[in-house]
Amino acid sequence: MATTTEAHGNGASPYKHPYHLVDPSPWPLMGSFSGGALVLGIVLWAHNGSQWVFWLGLLGVLSTMFFWWRDVVKESSTPGLHSPIVRIGLRYGMTLFIASEVMFFVAFFWAYFHFALYPDHVSGAAAPAVWPPRGIHTFDPWGLPFLNTMILLLSGCTVTWAHAALINNDRKALVQGLALTVLLGVLFTSLQAWEYSMAPFPFRDGGVYPSVFFLATGFHGFHVIVGTTFLAVCLLRAMKGHFTPEKHFGFEAAAWYWHFVDVVWLFLFVCIYWWGAGEIAQH
Structure with missing residues (x-):
């Protein structure tokens, strides 16, 4: 029986079903916290003039977008996953x-x-x-x-x-x-x-x-x-x-x-x- 690596190398799916079970990822959790921080930062900026929470949340959201979509692009180019x-x-x-x-x-x-x-x-x-x-x-x-x-x-x-x-x-x-x-x-x-x-x-x-x-x-x-x-x-x-x-x-x-x-x-x-x-x- 071919190993997972061999299956990928042959362009076949490593799974015995047509669905894609994604690997554990930190990006959903990080995206949730970053989005919450972004909204909270907007409120704090509007009421108190404090901006650092907003910029921290924005950085987190942009980072999550980049790294999560990078992983999706890698998945799409991995034979058998999509x-x-x-x-x-x-x-x-x-x-x-x-x-x-x-x-x-x-x-x-x-x-x-x-x-x-x-x-x-x-x-x-x-x-x-x-x-x-x-x-x-x-x-x-x-x-x-x-x-x-x-x-x-x-x-x-x-x-x-x-x-x-x-x-x-x-x-x-x-x-x-x-x-x-x-x-x-x-x-x-x-x-x-x-x-x-x-x-x-x-x-x-x-x-x-x-x-x-x-x-x-x-x-x-x-x-x-x-x-x-x-x-x-x-x-x-x-x-x-x-x-x-x-x-x-x-x-x-x-x-x-x-x-x-x-x-x-x-x-x-x-x-x-x-x-x-x-x-x-x-x-």
């Missing part, structure tokens, strides 16, 4: 994660439409109540917001091109498509930061409109940064030859996430920038 049934489980996990993210943004849209459709619910609103509130000037939806929309739609095309290239085992086109997608993600984030710097309403103490605007678009911007990082890691892995036409769920999950980010932005553009536009600010 069997077809394990990959189905990974697909279910990513599907449920994206579904939870959908509900995350539903809460933001709920808050926005609550005040947009019932502006008289805004505290201190003058009668007759309007949306956006009086005194608020909004962005021109056909300026930077529309340009960013085109950038994200183009990035959706380039990541699909990269996926098609991988299916056809075209390594060069795979790397080119991923590189373009990452660059477009960075460009989107840069333009949104520029847009924020020109916002005609304050980030703090500006009332309900800036609150819901920065909450929804800001969290989407954070998701773009996460997705760009996700795709950048896939780009490095593609350059190292980690993906094959038959086995590449790591890249596929990143593509799913990126398309989700694209769709959310379309709703943000239509609902907040276009439908919810008021008197346009002059820059």
Whole structure:
């Protein structure tokens, strides 16, 4: 009978079942404590001005992410561990994660439409109540917001091109498509930061409109940064030859996430920038 080492060397699974029993790992426990420290640090920073717990928690979270995902990448390249049934489980996990993210943004849209459709619910609103509130000037939806929309739609095309290239085992086109997608993600984030710097309403103490605007678009911007990082890691892995036409769920999950980010932005553009536009600010 072959030993575990021999079984790995022959590309066979060392187990007598199709499931993946993970090795003992410190990262779930460390991630839990780090996440708790991060939230506690935010509270302490906001109330007492003490920052060291926040930075300690952030360091722990980032370290957990790096080392845990490094272990997952190693597992994916170990023959026999990520069997077809394990990959189905990974697909279910990513599907449920994206579904939870959908509900995350539903809460933001709920808050926005609550005040947009019932502006008289805004505290201190003058009668007759309007949306956006009086005194608020909004962005021109056909300026930077529309340009960013085109950038994200183009990035959706380039990541699909990269996926098609991988299916056809075209390594060069795979790397080119991923590189373009990452660059477009960075460009989107840069333009949104520029847009924020020109916002005609304050980030703090500006009332309900800036609150819901920065909450929804800001969290989407954070998701773009996460997705760009996700795709950048896939780009490095593609350059190292980690993906094959038959086995590449790591890249596929990143593509799913990126398309989700694209769709959310379309709703943000239509609902907040276009439908919810008021008197346009002059820059």
